[in-house]
Amino acid sequence: MRVGLDIGGTKIDAVAIDDDGAPIESLRLASGFGDLAVLTNAAEALARLRDATGHDFESIGVGIPGLVDPSTGRVRHAVNLGFDDVDFGHDLSALTGVPVSVENDVNAAALGAYHLMGLDGPVAYLNLGTGLAAGIVLDGRLWRGARGVSGEIGHIPIDPSGFVCPCGQRGCLETIASGSAIARQWPTGAEHPAQALFAAADAGDPEARRIRTALATGVAAAVRILVLTVDVESVVIGGGLSHVGPPLLECVRDVLDDWAAQSEFLASLDLPERIRLLPEGLSVAAVGAAMLGRPESVLRA
Missing domain, CATH: 3.30.420.40 (ATPase, nucleotide binding domain)
Structure with missing residues (x-):
């Protein structure tokens, strides 16, 4: 089981998916403001998903606005979230003990739309x-x-x-x-x-x-x-x-x-x-983020 977080300026959409990419559990929390608040709320969303599903997660993916370095999980200029330069992937992984992949939110949404819309x-x-x-x-x-x-x-x-x-x-x-x-x-x-x-x-x-x-x-x-x-x-x-x-x-x-x-x-x-x-109600960024943990989901330049 994998989990994805779509972190926006006001909310965190979290979703757990199975091996086929189908969503099996989801929830929404406020994102907070500032790196500590956002990290804390992201960890809380993950804990609630773990309790709801009764399973640990193989990987965590995050879609987030700002300039993202996917190789390191570092996020810069996330102004709507109140931080400028944070090693988000490393910090969230340290809190959860699970590998974390971080991607720009639009890229995550693209991956999710592809799979959820059957394209x-x-x-x-x-x-x-x-x-x-x-x-x-x-x-x-x-x-x-x-x-x-x-x-x-x-x-x-x-x-x-x-x-x-x-x-x-x-x-x-x-x-x-x-x-x-x-x-x-x-x-x-x-x-x-x-x-x-x-x-x-x-x-x-x-x-x-x-x-x-x-x-x-x-x-x-x-x-x-x-x-x-x-x-x-x-x-x-x-x-x-x-x-x-x-x-x-x-x-x-x-x-x-x-x-x-x-x-x-x-x-x-x-x-x-x-x-x-895009059809209304599809959590494409969260699902796409969850799929980032699958090695075959990203082409290498």
Whole structure:
């Protein structure tokens, strides 16, 4: 039995899986703030899972935001969790006595989506959250690239006169197609800003329609990049913006259909048919993290 933790800014989703990758027990705790609090709560989640299943764990996997060194388990710049440079994998292993693998949360989610959705071939998980990034899975195994930046397509500049990106470049894809892009252009007190944007656009607000079109165009560009660079068979759209649901998918497909009408080459790629939404309720990052303990789950560069 293996266990995975999806550690976010507010919660820890924990799941135990069997040898086939099927979830058999899960729970959720608050993540806390600061390295000691997060480590303590992670250990508590693991203890509760152990009690619930009645089994010890062969391995522990962690999906976590920030800059992650999977070879050491060290996590840097996890600002939403309140720490900057922590040997998280080593520290959690010392607390539990079980080997711990640590991975960026988007990569973990990509691996989990591949298995829980029953996908085949090369797959990209396109995470539309505060930022934009993708995880790549090639025939069931996570691909990190030579230096761990595979899938960081949010930092591909597409508009030289656009907004400055947190990465220091200007006009990156992330500045157009992400939660932060919506927040900058459509300030609102709504609990779900993207859904409020789509509702305003449907109601005829011209500025909301403009922003929605730019968002859909940016997501479509991300899909095109992933297909043209890796030729993935499927692009799964997840992250906070995916909760907009079918209206987001419809808008992105409309853009891709328009491009296909202008290019026989793009039409031949069937881009609209390659994208799908992550189904609600799937703990993909936690399940993907749990699978990190299986040696065959990661491709080596």
